[in-house]
Amino acid sequence: MLTSEPLRHPTGYRTDWHVHSTGQLCRITSGLLIIESGKGRWVVPREHIGWIPAELRHAALSESAIEGQSLYLDSSLCTALPDQPSVFEPEMLSEALFMRLCQASGKADMRWVSLLTDELAHAKQDLYRLPMPAHPRLLKIARTLLNAVDDVQSVEAYARQCGMSVRTFNRQFKAGTGMNFVNWRQLARVIRAMEWLEEGKPVGWIALSCGYNSVSAFIEVFRTYTGKTPGQWGVTTTPSAQTSRALPR
Secondary structure, eight states: OEEEEEEEEOTTEEOOSBOOSSEEEEEEEESEEEEEETTEEEEEETTEEEEEOTTOOBEEEESSOEEEEEEEEOGGGOTTSOSSOEEEEOOHHHHHHHHHHHHHGGGOOHHHHHHHHHHHHTSEEOOOEEEOOOSHHHHHHHHHHHHOTTOOOOHHHHHHHTTOOHHHHHHHHHHHHSSOHHHHHHHHHHHHHHHHHHTTOOHHHHHHHTTOSOHHHHHHHHHHHHSSOHHHHTOOOOOOGGGGGSSOO
16 A cells, blocks of 8 residues: 655644554655654654654654655555664655655555665665653653753753762763763754754854854854754755656656
């Protein structure tokens, strides 16, 4: 089974927690989509393809208006894909296959589905994933910081709030997320900055709103995680119109 539908949502969109009986591939052409599961958040920027496995409880949200396309695949067609949400930077062949399958939907050649999932399984995965700790007190801190990325309290202050020593706080946080706290907070800020860039906010305003006193320091951190400056990130590059014609009918 394969179906497709347009993906269009307004600014401030958020779903309730839910599951699909099918796997979902979503290609974003405008905006930035966040997929949230119990283990973390995955960011799907424009010109990327996001993956949500079948039967995974999740929510989707976006601060910016979203446009794109979704493909829903029977779980038997998704065995090559990861068992957790993922974000792919597709090559031209993957783009062409995805677009052709959306056009064909129920009349699609299943060989194209197999080729697409195989291509994505070997595609570059962008690590725009923010893991969330399971420990209740650490999770409370993490969720607070997601809503206040300009918070500049020290690690010592957060440890006190959790009733832990700094050493225990750092050890527990890394055990729960795979990241140290400082890097986790940097990535949380970068992800929020991505959303603001999609809204057209100026870089100086974003830097201050992310808790940086120096715009250059913010730009350097952003480039470390994305490989681009905020200015480069904000430039829309539209795939060639030839991409959708790259496969024979």
